[in-house]
Amino acid sequence: MRIHRFFTSHPLQNGLQITLEEEPSHHINQVLRLRAGDNVALFNTDGEEYGATLTQVSKQKVTATIGELIKHEAKSNLAIHLILGISRGERMDFAIQKATELGVNHITPVLTDRCVVKLNETKSTRRQAHWRRIVINACEQSGRCRIPVVDKPVEYGSALSSIEGATTILLDHRSRFTLHQIDAPQSSLSILIGPEGGLTSNERQLAIKKGFVGVRLGPRIMRTETAPLATIAAVQTLWGDFSD
Template sequence: MQRHRIYTSQPLQPGNRIMLEEGPTRHLVQVLRLKTGAEIILFNGDGHDYSAHLGETSRRSSYAEVQQRLEPAEAPACLQIHLAIGISKGERMDFAIQKAVELGVAEITPLITERCQVRLPSERQAKRLQHWRQVIIAACEQSGRRRIPSLNPVQELHSWLGVANTADGLLLDHRADRALHELPPPGEAVTLLVGPEGGLSATERTQATTNGFSGLRLGPRVLRTETAPLAAIAAIQTQWGDFR
């Protein structure tokens, strides 16, 4: 029987009885229609899954009885992938973030670039970041990840380039001269920079390479903004990461 995985921000210890947050409660009780005693899996980002039973439930609240911590813990990735991506429209950005998490990225930074078609005033950024965090959590619930990738604040590209660790930075650019197999292997981490719809401007590409990024070409085709990072992440995982 399938046991549904649910994220909670609370500490988890065998024997504890916790009240689940409103979102998980609504999903378990109103969407999945689980009853008292149903077996579920909880995780909070500490690297472990925890078996649990659903306790008392109502439409607005539910309790879980934590049974045991399941082994083994999620092992750290052999390559930490940081996706820095220009903000694209609505579902495209959601899709790119969701699938990047499923493919194993460890960190995500949303960037404002010259060609971004989405403008986020400061008062809207917190709401959008909360939405993207929920996309990340849902992707972890589905894919079995037990550690939550980091989501950084929205930043201007030129400001981010001034402080980013670009020792092993890759700029995804169909005009680049080198393919992945022609690049030297990174150390323990790699940063992948991807533009929004329309890509990065010539000035931004120059800024990126000046700050240490190496151009990366993925074949002869021009990929959409939601396709490009996923193809690159899968290729990186195959070449140097945990797809090997």
């Protein structure tokens, strides 16, 4: 029987009893219709997953007693930072969900010249919270125990200026380089991918000035929601944890 997994911000330790947050409580009570005595798995940002037994399930609250450690998720030998031009609605949601499943560690949504999405401060905060929920759900479903960081949307230039100490690549179908032709990253890799319509010439030049190396993935031009998935899968195969 499948054991349902849930993220919690609480510290986890054998024998502790905790009250779960509103979102997992609602899912346990109203969606899955679990009952006191049912077993679940819980994880937080420490990279560890514990078994747990539900002790109270009601509309008011859901409590659980923490059991034995199930697994400890080691950090990947390649930390992947995705810097992604913001696209519309479901396209952005899909890219963030699948990037999480593929093992990305950090996601920075960026506002570029060709972004069709306009965000003020309030909308940016709401969108960040929405994307974080997508990331958490993707971790619950995929078996991950470490939650990727999701930044608030940031201006393009500011995003590039904040990158330090990593190999940096720009996905660009015009480039003469492929992934096989660049130096292997030591421990971290930043991947820059534009929005619908791509990056402008000035934006590409700024990225190169900041040290990004343009690379292409074959002869085809990929959509903004496809490009990050193909790139992450490729780098995980070459240098990451796909061989673990």
